[in-house]
Amino acid sequence: MSNKGKYKIPKSHALWPILWRTIIFLGIIVMIFAVLNILAEYVKDFRSEYDTTYVREMADTIDQGTEAERQEALAAIASDGHNYCIIDLYGEVVEHSGSISVSGYNDKKGEFFSGDLKDILDEAGVADDDDIREITLDARSNNTFLLDDYNTKIDAFSEVYDMARNNPGILFGAAGNEVFSFPYWIAAPMSESSQILMVKSILTVKVKDYTYLAAGIIIAVIIAFFVFILMIVSVIMNLSSNSKLRRWLYRDDIIKGHNWLWYAVTTQDILCKRKNAHKTYAVVDLVFVRYRNFVLCHSVKEAEALLRQVVLVIFGKLKKGELIAHSTAAALPLLLEVKDEDDARARLQDIIRTLEAIPCGHRLTFKAGVYLVIPAQEKVALNQKHYIPDIDLLYNNACAASLSLSEVADSGIAFFDSNLVDEEKWIDTVTNRQQAAVNNEEFLVYYQPKYDPRTNEHAGTEALIRWQTPDMGLVPPYKFIPIFEDNGFITQIDDYMLTHVARNQARWLKEGRKCVPISCNVSRAHFGTENLAEYICNLVDREGCPRSLIEIELTESAFFDDENAMITTINRLKYYGFLVSMDDFGTGYSSLNSLKDMPLDILKLDAGFFRGSEDNPRTRIVVSEALALAKSLNMKTVAEGVEDKSTVDFLAQEGCDMIQGYYFAKPMPQAEYENTVIPVPGQQVQAPAEAPVAQAVPVPSVEPAPAAEPDQGGTKE
Ligand code: C2E
Ligand code: MG
Ligand code: MG
Numbered sequence: 001m002s003n004k005g006k007y008k009i010p011k012s013h014a015l016w017p018i019l020w021r022t023i024i025f026l027g028i029i030v031m032i033f034a035v036l037n038i039l040a041e042y043v044k045d046f047r048s049e050y051d052t053t054y055v056r057e058m059a060d061t062i063d064q065g066t067e068a069e070r071q072e073a074l075a076a077i078a079s080d081g082h083n084y085c086i087i088d089l090y091g092e093v094v095e096h097s098g099s100i101s102v103s104g105y106n107d108k109k110g111e112f113f114s115g116d117l118k119d120i121l122d123e124a125g126v127a128d129d130d131d132i133r134e135i136t137l138d139a140r141s142n143n144t145f146l147l148d149d150y151n152t153k154i155d156a157f158s159e160v161y162d163m164a165r166n167n168p169g170i171l172f173g174a175a176g177n178e179v180f181s182f183p184y185w186i187a188a189p190m191s192e193s194s195q196i197l198m199v200k201s202i203l204t205v206k207v208k209d210y211t212y213l214a215a216g217i218i219i220a221v222i223i224a225f226f227v228f229i230l231m232i233v234s235v236i237m238n239l240s241s242n243s244k245l246r247r248w249l250y251r252d253d254i255i256k257g258h259n260w261l262w263y264a265v266t267t268q269d270i271l272c273k274r275k276n277a278h279k280t281y282a283v284v285d286l287v288f289v290r291y292r293n294f295v296l297c298h299s300v301k302e303a304e305a306l307l308r309q310v311v312l313v314i315f316g317k318l319k320k321g322e323l324i325a326h327s328t329a330a331a332l333p334l335l336l337e338v339k340d341e342d343d344a345r346a347r348l349q350d351i352i353r354t355l356e357a358i359p360c361g362h363r364l365t366f367k368a369g370v371y372l373v374i375p376a377q378e379k380v381a382l383n384q385k386h387y388i389p390d391i392d393l394l395y396n397n398a399c400a401a402s403l404s405l406s407e408v409a410d411s412g413i414a415f416f417d418s419n420l421v422d423e424e425k426w427i428d429t430v431t432n433r434q435q436a437a438v439n440n441e442e443f444l445v446y447y448q449p450k451y452d453p454r455t456n457e458h459a460g461t462e463a464l465i466r467w468q469t470p471d472m473g474l475v476p477p478y479k480f481i482p483i484f485e486d487n488g489f490i491t492q493i494d495d496y497m498l499t500h501v502a503r504n505q506a507r508w509l510k511e512g513r514k515c516v517p518i519s520c521n522v523s524r525a526h527f528g529t530e531n532l533a534e535y536i537c538n539l540v541d542r543e544g545c546p547r548s549l550i551e552i553e554l555t556e557s558a559f560f561d562d563e564n565a566m567i568t569t570i571n572r573l574k575y576y577g578f579l580v581s582m583d584d585f586g587t588g589y590s591s592l593n594s595l596k597d598m599p600l601d602i603l604k605l606d607a608g609f610f611r612g613s614e615d616n617p618r619t620r621i622v623v624s625e626a627l628a629l630a631k632s633l634n635m636k637t638v639a640e641g642v643e644d645k646s647t648v649d650f651l652a653q654e655g656c657d658m659i660q661g662y663y664f665a666k667p668m669p670q671a672e673y674e675n676t677v678i679p680v681p682g683q684q685v686q687a688p689a690e691a692p693v694a695q696a697v698p699v700p701s702v703e704p705a706p707a708a709e710p711d712q713g714g715t716k717e
Contacts, residue, residue, distance in 0.1 A: 017234075017235050017238050017239065018235050021231040021234060021235055022231070024231070025224075025227055025228060025231050028223070028224070028227050029224055029227075032220040032223060032224060033220070035216070035220075036213070036216050036217060036220055039213055039216045055186040055188045055197065055199045055201075056188045058073050058076075058077060058188070058197060058199070059188035059189070059190050059197040060190075061073040062074065062086070062190060062193075062197055063190030063191065063192045063193050063195075063197075064192055074095070074097070077097070077199055078097045078098075082098075082199050082200055082201060083096070083097060083098030083199075083200040084096065084097050084098070084197065084198060084199045084200065085097070085197075085198050086190075086195050086196065086197050086198070087195065087196050087198065088194065088195050088196075094195060098200070186198065186199050186200075186201055249261060249262075250262035250265075252325065252326040254304050254307060254308075254326060255304075255307055255308050255311045255326040256308060257311055257324070257325065257326065258323075258324075258325040258326070259325055259326060259327070260325055260326070260327040260333065262325055263323055263325035263327070263333045263335070263391075264391040264392070264395075266323055266335075267283070267323060267335050267389070267391050267394075268389055268391050270321070270323075270335065271373060271375050271387065271389040272386070272387065272388065272389070274386075276375060277375045277376045277379070277387065278375075278376055279337055279374075279375070280337070280338050280339065280340060280372060280373070280374045281335055281336065281337055281338070281372070281373045281374075281375075282334075282335070282336040282337075282338045282344040282347075282348075282370050282371070282372055282373070283333070283334075283335060283370070283371045283372075283373060283391075283394045283395055283397070283398045284333065284334040284335070284336060284344075284348065284368050284369070284370050284371075284398055285331055285332075285333060285368070285369040285370075285395060285398040285399045285401070285402045286314070286331070286332045286333075286334055286348075286351075286366060286367070286368045286402075287330055287331050287332075287366065287367045287368070287369075287402050288307065288310060288330040288331075288332070288364070288366060289330070289364075289365040289366060289367055289411070290365065291303060291307070291329055291330030292329065292330070294306065294362060297362070306358070306360055307326070307330070309358060310332070310355055310358065311324060311326070311332065313351075313354055313355055313358065314332065314334065314351055314355070317347070317350065317351050317354065318334075318336070319336075319337060321337060322334070322335055322336050322337055323335040327395075331399075333395055333398075336348075338372075340372075341372060341415060344370055344372065344415075345370075345413055345415075348368045348370065348413050349413065351366075351368075352366045352368065352411045352413070356411060365409070365410060365411045366411045367402045367405045367406075367408075367411060367412050367413075367414075368402060368412070368413045368414070369397075369398040369399055369400065369401030369402025369403065369404070369405070369414050369415075369416065370398055370401055370413065370414070370415045370416065371394050371395075371397040371398040371401065371415075371416040372415065372416075373389065373394060375387045375389070397416040397420075398416060400416060400420050400421075400424065401414040401415055401416040401417075401420065402414060404420060426479070426483075427483050427486075430479075430480050430483045430484075431483065431487055431489075433469075434480075434484065434487075434489050434492075435489075437467060437469075438492060438493075438496055442467055442468050442469060442470075443465055443466070443467055443468075443493065443496055443497075444465070444466045444467070444468050444474075444669065444670070445463050445464075445465065445466075445497060445500045445501060445504070445670060446463070446464045446465070446466050446667040446668060446669060446670075446673075447461050447462070447463060447464070447518070447667065447668055447669075447670065447673035447677070448461065448462045448464055448660055448665060448666065448667040448668070449461045449516075449660075449664065449665045449673070449677050450462065450516075450638055450658040450659060450660040450664075451658060451659055451660075451664045451665075452657065452658055452659075453648050453649075453651050453652035453656060453658075453659045454652045458514065458516060458677060458678075459516060459657070459658045460516050460517050460518070460519065460551070460638070460658055460660075461516055461517075461518045461519070461673075461677075462518070462519045462521075462553070462660055462667075463497055463500075463501045463518050463519065463520050463521075464477065464521075464667045465477050465481070465493065465497055466667075467479075467480055481493075481523075484523075485523055485524075485525055488525055490523040490525045490526070491523070491525055491526050491529065493523075494520065494521065494522050494523055494526055495539060497520050497521070498520050498522075498536060498539050498540065498550070499539055499542075499543060501518050501520055501545075501550065502539065502540040502542075502543035502544075502545035502550060503543040503545070504670070505518060505543075505545040505546075505549045505550070506543050506544040506545040508674070508678060509545075509546070509549075511680055512680060512681050513674070513678040513679065513680055513681070514678045515549050515678070516549075516678075517548065517549050517550065517551045517579050518549065518550065518551065519550075519551035519552070519553045519579075519581060519602075520550065520551070520552060520553065521553045521555065521583065522536075522552050522553065522554055523555065524554075524555065527562070527565060527566065527569065532569050532573075533569050533572030533573045533575075533576055533578075534572070534576075536550075536552065536573065536576075536578070537576050540578075546577075547576055547577035547578050548577050548578075548579070550578055550579070551578065551579035551580070551581055551601075551602065552573055552578050552579070552580050552581070553581050553582075553583040553604065554566075554570075554580065554581070554582055554583060555583045555584055563597065566598070567597055567598060567599070570598055570599055570600065571599060574599060574601070579601045579602060580599075580600050580601050580602070581600060581601060581602035581603065581604055581638070582594065582595075582598065582600050582602070582603055582604060583604050584604065584606040584640070585603050585604055585605050585606055585626070586605055586606040586608060586609055586626065587606045587608060592629075595629070595630075595633060600635055601635060601636060602635060602636045602637070602638055602657075603626075603630040603635045603636070603637050603638070604637075604638040604639075604640055604660075605623065605626060605627075605637065605638070605639045605640060605656075606640060606641070607640045607641020607642075607661075608641075609622070609623050609626075609639070610623075610639065610640075610641055610642050610643070610647050610661075611641060620650065623639075623650075623651075623654065624654045627651075627654045627655055627656055628654075631655065636657040636658070637655075637656050637657050637658070638656075638657065638658040638659070638660055639651050639656050639658070639659050639660070639661070640660050640661065641660075641661050641662075642659045642660070642661030642662075642663050642664075643661055643662045643663050644663060645663065647663075648663055665677070
């Protein structure tokens with residue numbers, strides 16, 4: 001998916017706001033002038049006594065009508081009080097009524113004239129229609145005016161108007177300053193007779209119309225002025241509010257600096273710039289560990305002040321162009337320009353060392369997750385023309401790297417690598433498929449027998465889970481048990497295992513096979529279950545399995561939880577007839593401490609004691625002391641992970657009760673366990689390849705639950 005422009009916040013440029021406001025301003029001005037033009041047209045709506053259409057009609061009647069019609073038309077013109085004349089193509093006045101004198105400006109000759117119309121037409125050399133049209137006689141007095149284009153009344157008016165405007169004397173010399181009038185001639189050619197009818201008309205203009213025009217212009221200027229001022233103010237306000245908005249958008253009030261959004265926008269800008277393509281950048285998630293704890297121990301105010309101090313210290317260590325911001329409570333995204341991974345590590349170590357030294361009465365720790373970005377390489381890897389970074393993803397990678405340090409107590413630096421992604425994908429796959437896997441019975445119970453090293457007798461078994469997936473084969477528990485422990489599904493797994501083991505034990509008992517106690521691992525997460533002992537009881541009883549054939553293995557980590565609840569549960573489990581063992585003894589720190597209060601039946605020494613330490617005398621001392629300690633606390637012992645004969649001999653000599661290790665047998669599928677370890681009596685036992693043969697012994701009688709009272713409360717069966 002393209003993330004082009006994901007963090008593209010438009011920059012506030014002055015040019016565009018000014019430009020579009022100018023366009024609007026000019027638009028308004030154009031509109032005002034258009035209105036003024038309409039007004040002017042109105043003002044120019046001169047009233048003419050005669051118009052060209054009328055004169056044309058008259059000319060047509062005179063030209064094409066009968067003699068009677070011709071006389072009637074001429075009489076009508078004369079009776080209207082209009083002077084007229086008919087001239088031929090040579091300018092000869094054929095007929096006229098009233099004065100036909102004219103004064104004005106001969107455009108052709110470029111001079112003023114005054115005189116008889118006939119003379120003027122002569123002088124103008126009027127020979128045909130076109131000549132008539134070309135004659136422009138611009139009247140300079142209030143006497144007469146000759147229209148040059150008889151077809152267009154508007155043009156005539158325009159000329160009159162221009163003339164009046166250029167000669168205020170005419171305008172204001174008019175009667176009462178209200179109305180002035182112009183005499184002018186309208187010419188209409190008559191094609192039949194090759195003559196021209198000219199009729200004198202009077203054009204009147206109302207002076208008050210100009211007042212409206214002047215008022216309109218003044219208003220238009222005022223409006224234009226205000227629009228202009230508004231435009232300037234609006235541009236200024238727009239620019240200032242834009243920069244205010246930006247400041248507000250990018251601000252982080254806690255550190256009084258920048259926030260995540262600013263970081264994302266700026267980082268994207270930096271990484272996108274072509275000139276930065278050959279630089280290496282480190283996107284860093286720097287976490288102030290136990291910040292919340294600091295808040296609880298002090299106050300929000302003090303914690304925030306400390307965070308600000310942290311930011312200031314980091315800021316002092318940044319080079320030009322590098323970034324720091326604040327995203328969530330204790331996370332500070334940084335962008336460093338580095339040479340390579342070593343350089344990034346050295347710089348962050350320096351920053352963290354300085355931060356740790358901030359005197360605040362607290363031991364400060366910081367974790368940095370780093371994702372290295374080389375834009376040119378990423379461009380190639382992502383097959384992009386221009387590298388468009390997904391800042392969310394880059395920062396998320398850095399966060400994933402810092403999260404990988406969550407188990408570490410001290411400050412640390414971790415670099416993102418693709419294994420982290422694979423891990424996360426695997427977690428996702430397991431989580432999505434876990435329930436279906438239980439429903440489809442994809443989880444298999446493997447059995448690993450435990451032997452008495454002194455007699456080589458099969459004395460116990462541990463049930464170990466395997467996941468038979470349809471597509472990925474057999475998945476070992478270390479690949480999914482930690483995930484189930486994290487997401488809580490482990491309780492369902494423990495139930496699943498207990499149920500299957502109890503069901504099998506009940507069946508094997510019926511079949512007359514040798515049934516030894518089988519231990520099931522119960523995770524610490526299960527200790528959150530109320531009345532855990534009763535819950536386990538129900539599970540086992542439902543399958544018809546004697547409780548004494550089930551051993552509950554508690555991993556040592558489970559012992560760190562609520563110790564009192566743990567003691568109560570152990571007591572109840574024992575009371576109900578279960579065996580209880582401590583798994584992986586020796587892997588933690590408080591094993592001895594746990595032993596003092598826990599009424600356990602069995603202690604399982606972790607495989608770590610026996611790995612590569614056969615000849616180490618110190619290890620042997622520790623092991624024999626641990627075995628002696630267990631014995632004196634009345635506990636049986638199991639040694640896990642024993643793979644060689646010498647260790648078996650040593651453990652036998654030290655009085656270890658059972659050995660669970662590859663030396664004797666590996667965890668095996670149910671069918672193999674049934675056939676080789678607990679065959680039906682009388683059936684031939686197949687010996688495992690290297691391990692000693694497990695002896696088939698008579699089925700032990702199952703004792704009912706002891707009558708001992710549980711130490712603390714609990715529902716008695
Ligand atoms: P664990 O409970 O300590 O189980 C013993 C582990 O040691 C088993 O690994 C077993 O196969 C291995 N082992 C035994 N003898 C030897 C040996 O001689 N050499 C070596 N190299 N390994 C030996 P596995 O089956 O892979 O189980 C690993 C862990 O997964 C178990 O450690 C247990 O903590 C957990 N787990 C297995 N099944 C379950 C289950 O059903 N529920 C829970 N909660 N955890 C389980
Ligand atoms: Mg175990
Ligand atoms: Mg173990």
